[in-house]
Amino acid sequence: MSDAPLPAREGISPQRVVLRGVVPTDREYWAGAAGDAPYRWGTLLPAGAELDRPQPAWFHPDVPAEAPIPFGYTVLFADEDLVVVDKPPFLPSTSNGRLVRETVQTRLRVEFGEDDIVPLHRLDRLTSGVLVCSRRAATRGAYQRLFQERRVNKLYRARVDGEVTIGGDWQLVVLPLRKRRGERQVTVGDGGVETRTWLRRVGDREVEARPVTGHTHQIRVVLHHLGMPIDGDDTYPVDRGLDLYDFTRELRLRAGAVSFDDPHSGRRRAFHVAAPGWG
Known part of the structure; x- marks a missing residue:
């Protein structure tokens, strides 16, 4: 801790x-x-x-009591160093300032009776899918470096609102993104941080994404910029405001897989969730 x-x-x-x-x-x-x-x-x-x-x-x-978020995670894998879950939409990974108890981190700590559980990477509150968490401070640093050094492969699937504007082969999209203090929306523009995202079409309204960098809202902003905002997005193209207890619009963005070479055992780690049933 x-x-x-x-x-x-x-x-x-x-x-x-x-x-x-x-x-x-x-x-x-x-x-x-x-x-x-x-x-x-x-x-x-x-x-x-x-x-x-x-x-x-x-x-x-x-920390006052919080109204329950009526969605639960599923534990996909656990050993002495890691616990991996399938995070539902609407449940934050960690505290967002307004929710502390109703987060994956706090729920896992209570379930396992362990104070050291910490997510190793971010998933937006509205994004579902694979979330990898550390269980031990003694081994956490090596896993954190994997994410910091971009040695983790992540695969997402998104259902977009409208026609897909890219082809079926992987395409690298490089864009500068800017996050201004006090604003929810991230913008594309000069002076921003360079982001790199691989994209490809996998269906009439579906794309897969492999982010190389890890900027806030990266996939959501990139797809919006390319003319195909994600179905259910509450921020792009229109910021609808932050209502933590509005569960009527699910963001159709799912982290389907995370894989990396384990820094301690050397074994390949690969965690997957089922494909989304968006219809």
Whole structure:
């Protein structure tokens, strides 16, 4: 997890703060690591105690109850290092600021009774499919580097709204994408981060995508830019606003497969889900 001296509670990690002046009386705080701190790591700090120097501390955040997201994941694979799930649409992978309990990460931590479970990559809240999670901090770094160094193969399938504008052979699309602070939509334009996406047509209204880079909303923006927005998209071409409990429009984008060479065993790892039944 981290250098936190206390475990997660109900799957939710403790938070770190640096206290100055006095120890607050609003909740319990445990001493964090600091070379010159007067309290030993893991000590419950006395409420109201005066502090003659800054004191790192950890506490359990107050997280209110959340209305349930009525969709569940399916565990596809689990060993001592990884747990892989088929994530449903509408359920966030990790906290998005408004949902903390109703996420894949928190649900998995509660189900397995393990504080260290963390997704190794992102799937948008509306995107379904293969999500690979780390179970152990000791081995997590090697898996994270695979994703950071683009040594993971990902295959997505999308059903688009309208005619497919590409052919049946794989085509590399290179576009600069920009995400402005405070805006949900990602745009294509000069000065953006270069993204690379392989695309091909696989049906009258369906395409497959293999993203090389991992920009926010990358596949959604690229397909919209090419004149074929994804069916059910709440942001492209029109931002309909963020309603976390509107389940009426499913985004027809599914992460169908993730594969990589395991950095510890050297074996090829390949995780798949069934093709979407969109009709």
